[in-house]
Amino acid sequence: MNNQSKILWGMSIVQFLAMQMWFNFSAVMPVIEEEWRLNSSQSGIIIAFFHIGYVGAIIFYSLLIDKYNPKYFIVIGALIAGLSGVAFAMFAEGFWLTLLLRIISGIGIAGIYVPGLRILTDLFPLQKRGAAVGIYVGSLVIGSGFSLLVSGLLMEYIGWQGVIFITSCLSIIASILMMAIKIPILKSNENSLKIQWNVIKRVLKKKNLLVNTGYAGHTWELYAMWAWIGPFLVYYYGVQGLEQTEAIRYGNITGAIVIMIGGIATYVGGKLADQFGHIKVANIFLFISISCSIMIGWLDSFPLIVMFIVLFIYGFSIVADSPIYNVAITNVSDPEVMGLALGVQSVIGFSVTIFSPMIFGFLLESFSWGIAFMVIGLVTIISPICMLVLKKEQASSS
Numbered sequence: 001m002n003n004q005s006k007i008l009w010g011m012s013i014v015q016f017l018a019m020q021m022w023f024n025f026s027a028v029m030p031v032i033e034e035e036w037r038l039n040s041s042q043s044g045i046i047i048a049f050f051h052i053g054y055v056g057a058i059i060f061y062s063l064l065i066d067k068y069n070p071k072y073f074i075v076i077g078a079l080i081a082g083l084s085g086v087a088f089a090m091f092a093e094g095f096w097l098t099l100l101l102r103i104i105s106g107i108g109i110a111g112i113y114v115p116g117l118r119i120l121t122d123l124f125p126l127q128k129r130g131a132a133v134g135i136y137v138g139s140l141v142i143g144s145g146f147s148l149l150v151s152g153l154l155m156e157y158i159g160w161q162g163v164i165f166i167t168s169c170l171s172i173i174a175s176i177l178m179m180a181i182k183i184p185i186l187k188s189n190e191n192s193l194k195i196q197w198n199v200i201k202r203v204l205k206k207k208n209l210l211v212n213t214g215y216a217g218h219t220w221e222l223y224a225m226w227a228w229i230g231p232f233l234v235y236y237y238g239v240q241g242l243e244q245t246e247a248i249r250y251g252n253i254t255g256a257i258v259i260m261i262g263g264i265a266t267y268v269g270g271k272l273a274d275q276f277g278h279i280k281v282a283n284i285f286l287f288i289s290i291s292c293s294i295m296i297g298w299l300d301s302f303p304l305i306v307m308f309i310v311l312f313i314y315g316f317s318i319v320a321d322s323p324i325y326n327v328a329i330t331n332v333s334d335p336e337v338m339g340l341a342l343g344v345q346s347v348i349g350f351s352v353t354i355f356s357p358m359i360f361g362f363l364l365e366s367f368s369w370g371i372a373f374m375v376i377g378l379v380t381i382i383s384p385i386c387m388l389v390l391k392k393e394q395a396s397s398s
Contacts, residue, residue, distance in 0.1 A: 004123050004124060007119070007123060007181060007182075007183065008120065008123070008124075008132055008135060008136065009135075010177070010181045011074075011116050011119065011120075011136065011139075011178075011181065012135055012136055012138070012139035013139070013174075013177065014074065014078070014112075014174045014177050014178045014181070015112055015113070015116060015136065015139045015140050015143060015174070016139040016140075016142055016143035016146070016174075017078075017143065017170040017171060017173055017174035017177070018074075018077075018078040018081060018082075018109065018112050018143065018170070018171045018174040018175075019109070019112070019139070019140050019143030019144045019146075020143055020144075020146055020147045020150070020167035020168070020170045020171060021081045021082070021085055021105050021108070021109055021147075021167060021168060021171050022050075022109060022143075022144045022147070023144050023145070023147050023148060023226060023227065023230070023259075024085065024147040024150075024151075024163065024164055024167040024168070025046060025047065025050070025098075025102060025164075026047065026147075026148070026226075026227050026228070026230050026231065027147045027148045027150070027151035027152075027155075027163060027167075027230060027252055028151055028155070028160035028163055028164060029043050029230070029231055030231055030234050030248055030251075031155070031160045031248065032098075032160060035160075036093075036094055036095065038095060039365060040361040040362075040364045040365040041358075041361050041362050041365050042095055042361075043231075043361055044357050044358040044359070044360060044361020044362060044364075045099070045358055045361070046095070046098055046099055046102055047102075047227050047357040047358065047361075048354045048355065048357055048358035049099050049102055049103050049106070049354075050102040050103065050105060050106040050109075051106060051223070051350060051351075051353045051354040051357070052103060052106065052354050053102070053103035053104060053105065053106025053107040053110070054106035054107070054109055054110045054350055054353075055106075055110075055347055055350050055351050055353075055354060056107065056110075057077075057106070057107040057108075057110035057111065058110045058114060058343055058346045058347050058350065059343070059347055061073050061110060061111060061114060061115060061343060062114065062340055062342070062343020062344065062346070062347065063340070063343070069183060070115030070116070070118045070119050070183075071115070071119070071178065071181070071183045073111040073115040074111055074112055074115050074116060074175075074178045075175050075178045075179055076108075076111055076175075077107075077108045077109060077110060077111020077112050077115075077175075078108065078111070078112060078171050078172070078174040078175035078178065079108070079171075079172060079175040080104065080105075080107060080108030080111070081104075081105045081107075081108030081109045081112075081168075081171045082108070082168045082169065082170070082171030082172035082173075082174070082175065083108075083168075083172065084101050084102075084104035084105045084108060084168075085101075085105055085164055085165075085167065085168025085171060086165060086168045086169065086172075087101055088101040088102070088105075088164050088168070089161045089162075089164035089165035089168060090161070090165075108171075112174075113140060113346070114342050114343055114346045116136060117133065117136070117326055117342050118342055119183055120132050120133060120136055121330050121342070123184075129327050129330065130270040130271065130273050130274040130323060130324075130327045131267065131270050131271055131274065132270075133270055133323040133326050133327055134266045134267040134268075134269060134270025134271065134323040135266075135267055135270075136323075137266040137270075137319075137322045137323045137326070138262070138263040138264070138265075138266040138267050139263070141259060141260065141262035141263045141265075141266055141319055141322075142259075142260045142262075142263035144226060144259055145226075145255070145256045145257070145258070145259025145260035145262070145263075146167075146256065146260065147163070147167045147256075148230050148252045148253070148255045148256035148259065149252070149253060149256035149257075149260070150163055150166060150167055151163045151230075151248075151252040151256075152248075152249050152250070152251070152252030152253035152254075152255075152256060153249075153253065154166070155248060155249065155252070156245060156249065202333075202334055202341075203333060203340050203341040203344045204344070205332070206393065207332040207390060207393055207394075208329065208332055208333065208341065208344070208345075210386045210387075210389055210390040210393065211325055211328045211329050211332060211345070211386075211390060212325075212329065212344065212345045212348040212349065213348070213382065213383075213386045214282070214325060214382075214383045214384075214386035214387050214390070215325035215329075215345055215348065215349040215383075216348050216349050216351070216352045216382075216383075217286075217352075217379070217380045217381070217382040217383030217386070218286070218321060218322065218325060218349070218380070218383050219349040219350060219352060219353050219356075220352040220353065220355075220356045220376065220379055220380060221289060221290070221293060221318060221356070221376055221377060221379075221380040222318050222319060222322070223350075223353040223356060223357060224353075224356035224357050224359075224360045224376045225293065225314070225318055225373075225376065226259055227357040227360070228357065228360050228361075228364075228372070229255045229258055229259065230251060230252050230255035230256075231251070232251075232255075232296075232297070232369055232373075233250075233251035233252075233254045233255050233258075234247050234248050234251030234252070235247075235251070235300065235369065236251065236300050236307065237250050237251050237254075239300050239301065240304070254311070257315075258311045258312075258314065258315035259315060260315075261312060261315040261316050262315055262316065262318070262319035262320070262322075264316070265315075265316040265317070265319050265320035266319055266320060266322050266323050268320060269281060269285060269319075269320035269321055269322070269323060269324060270323040270324070270327070273321075273323070273324045273327065278324045278327065278328050278331075279387045279388070279390060279391045281320075281321065281324060282321040282324045282325070282383075282384075282387050283384045283387050283388070285317045285318075285320040285321040286321060286380065286383050286384045286387075287384065288313060288317035289314065289317040289318040289377075289380070290377045290378075290380050290381060291377075292310060292313055292314035292317065292318070292377075293314075293318075293373050293374065293376055293377025293380065294373070294374050294377045294378070295310065296310055296311075296314060296373050297368065297369035297370035297371070297372060297373035297374060298369075298370040298374075300369060300370075325345070325349070326342070326345070328390075329341055329342060329345045330342070356376060356379075359375070359376075360372045360373075360375075360376060363375055
């Protein structure tokens with residue numbers, strides 16, 4: 001294994017461990033809602049404020065990762081996220097403290113993904129970048145889903161506090177492991193540009209905006225689904241006749257599998273995009289995931305086999321296009337502003353994730369699971385539209 005591959009797999013393990021923090025609240029949400037008498041809207045607000053912390057911190061990180069070694073943002077971010085999670089497990093007893101601690105967790109987690117992408121962009125040539133980013137995104141996906149698996153397997157024995165504590169400690173371990181990975185000095189760190197308006201304009205070109213708006217539609221759907229698929233499946237198993245303890249266990253385990261399927265999907269999506277073209281592959285997966293979003297919430301009375309088939313397709317297609325947008329933005333951006341371009345993409349993409357889980361909660365409280373999922377899917381139609389316009393732009397400029 002060459003040094004590039006060692007760094008890739010090492011960083012992927014770090015991200016897997018740290019990303020336990022992303023959905024560990026969703027993993028225990030049904031229990032906390034009952035214990036603290038929270039409604040769906042309040043839970044959606046807590047999820048949204050995690051993303052507010054994330055987006056705010058990404059702006060800060062993006063201005064610095066072209067100047068300083070991104071490795072140390074990952075180290076500090078994983079540590080902050082882990083410590084805030086431990087505090088959540090030990091001290092949280094209601095809505096407001098949970099809100100504050102989840103904001104801090106979001107600030108920490110923001111230091112993981114984009115700085116890691118910045119490192120990989122320098123390490124891997126364009127023709128291998130899709131597969132490499134696919135592996136890295138896959139570690140994010142599997143790590144995000146793993147906290148649901150921990151909840152499903154251990155909640156009955158260690159309670160929600162134990163689930164939060166264990167997943168938070170894994171993020172602290174990730175920080176320690178990242179310190180041990182030797183990252184070479186990035187090319188652009190040696191002569192990075194000062195942030196001025198003419199530099200900012202270079203990451204706000206029409207092609208950049210089309211890629212990033214497409215990415216925003218993708219993350220709108222993805223993070224609403226990931227945040228609520230566990231609670232939805234707990235509800236589904238309840239409708240199927242399981243008692244609450246069993247519904248929580250099997251709902252979280254199934255939700256974890258649905259999310260972690262995406263770990264394979266991101267690699268497959270990256271490889272297919274390298275071979276057949278980014279726009280074509282992205283639009284195929286977008287069409288499938290939007291169709292699943294529109295129908296999934298209405299299947300609560302359908303038998304398990306039907307639900308499992310739709311869930312497998314949904315979990316795979318909704319994330320398979322993730323690495324495509326990350327690679328696409330590196331293709332349309334100048335090397336000197338690569339870190340800033342990735343940061344701007346993340347800010348635009350994750351800004352909408354502040355609203356989609358929260359709006360999902362409001363729709364669920366006011367209407368039903370079917371309406372909530374359907375609205376999320378319909379809004380996502382903006383993504384294939386942007387990809388088709390980008391295709392025309394590329395054709396006219398070539």
